[in-house]
Amino acid sequence: MSFLVDILAAMFRVSTPLALGSTGEVVTERSGVLNLGIEGTMYAGAFFGFYAAYQTDNRWVGLAAALAVGAIAATLLGFLTVTLGVNQHTAGLGLTLFLVGLSEFVNRAALGTGSGSSLKVRTFGQLRPFGIGGVFAQYGITYFTILVLIPVVWWMLRHTSIGLAITAVGENPEAADVAGINVRRTRYIALIIGGMLMAAGGAFITLGTLGTFTPDIIAGRGWVCLALVIFGRWSVVRALIGAFIFAFVYALQFRLRLLSGWEGVPFELLLALPYLATIVALVVSGRDAPYPGAYLKAFRRS
DSSP states (O other): OOHHHHHHHHHHHHHHHHHHHHHHHHHHHHHOOTTTHHHHHHHHHHHHHHHHHHHHHHHHHHHHHHHHHHHHHHHHHHIIIIIIIOOOHHHHHHHHHHHHEEEEHHHHHOOOOSSSSSOOOOOOEEEOOGOOOOGGOEHHHHHHHIIIIIHHHHHHHHHHHHHHHHHHHHHHHHHHHHHHHHHHHHHHHHHHHHHHHHHHHHHIIIIIISSSTTTTTTTTTTHHHHHHHHTTTHHHHHHHHHEEEEEEEHHHHHHHHSTTOOTOOOHHHHHHHHHHHHHHHHHHOOTTTOOOOOTTTOOOOO
């Protein structure tokens, strides 16, 4: 029983940055814009959140800094793709390279750290509702993300004017423009909301679980989030389920390493299990995926 409890407890923690990142990407892609800068945005959120928290000795300042960086990164991507009409694949990948490089540069220049960091910040503590531990011993951000944020985003996209506008410009921007919706402004709003959530996902790793920053700390989680969006068919709830599946397999492979009888299995193979599970789920669910109607299409008002 303790084996399963440990895996489930770890699953919720591991899924938190994925849930934040994939939710942000869902909001962005529902507007018709693909943000391949998600990996870099999460990376920058992780670093600058840590950097601000280290300089101020305040975790909340660090989280606010991460959100600000996410908004700035999303605005830059919006300028390139929405305003200038640059190819979204090129702009997104370029943004990731820029943000990763910028974070590494500041890390070395301002903190003097290289391949690893001995600098630490106080992390957000875990909550134990009613004194209950085990699976329920989770970070407040985890509880907020799963129980509050994702339901709110789901409701926003379905039942509010801004959510319906985001969906409209993602399906048919010309018709939305005729209906009086400002397509560019709506896409900027979706990008900024999404960018802030992505950066928060990165900041959770440094401010919630590790308390430090090391190079390659995101380790491809941004690309996993992109797969989760397709797996979830642009639904924040289905994307969350996908994040749980990935996190469960991820936690399982760590526990398997500690069990007797698994010593002969290369740890690289076990480490690849969650990514293989993601690929399989993507292949199965990605067939005939209902992409937004204006996906990857720049809007030019005639």
